[in-house]
Amino acid sequence: MPPAQPQPLPAPGPAGVQLVIELRGGEGLDDAARIEQAFRDCVAACGARLLHLHTHRFSPQGVTGVAVLAESHITVHTWPEHGYAAFDIFMCGAADPWRAVPVLRRAFATEDVAVTELRRGPA
Template identity: 60%
Template sequence: MTIDRTIPDHLTHHDGTTYAGTHLIIDVHNAKNLNDRPHIEQALRDATQATGATLLSLHSHHFSPQGVTAMAILAESHISCHTWPEIGFAAFDIFMCGATDPHAAIPILQAAFETPDIRVTELHRGAT
């Protein structure tokens, strides 16, 4: 991705289009480690670092008997995760603006949850 530095840093510019940010909807199937809160938190930290984003805070909750919801609050927006260990599924949202690469999180998630079965939908939010 080539970033146009003539526009404000907090916007995204790609292929001649300026927009607020890239939103990836990521479905992770046949996944492992979905009930391991510390593992999920580390995966969010690693994904944040890989994308070039800035982690401001990380919050998570472990449900009983299973499942985790976690949110990484970023200077560039957020990464969220909701898991359903009983069916091997996790739902991630990655929304980032500026000079970040949200796609760089995909191989991190694939490795962390030990599955090649990742499905991604990409949206460009706030296109002008």
């Protein structure tokens, strides 16, 4: 019997998936507590692990925030005067950032959500 031939290693997958999420017409875009809860709900839905969460409310309006995850991050910056929020969700490993999209839709009561996906890392 001839010796077994070495099998090629599978091609590496992406290091992670990044979603750029634009939310328009939502409610509560000036509410830091609502945004923090939405971040926590996204982390749970995606199967990620929260390490740190920080938000800052600007005067007269707007919120910026970051959730640092074991799997990467979630960030947001809102312009409530324009009914607009820009989220960035980057996750690696088994965490699935796509599960955050319906969470954000519900959290801010809008169906006007645009998502752009980026596959990060070696392909």
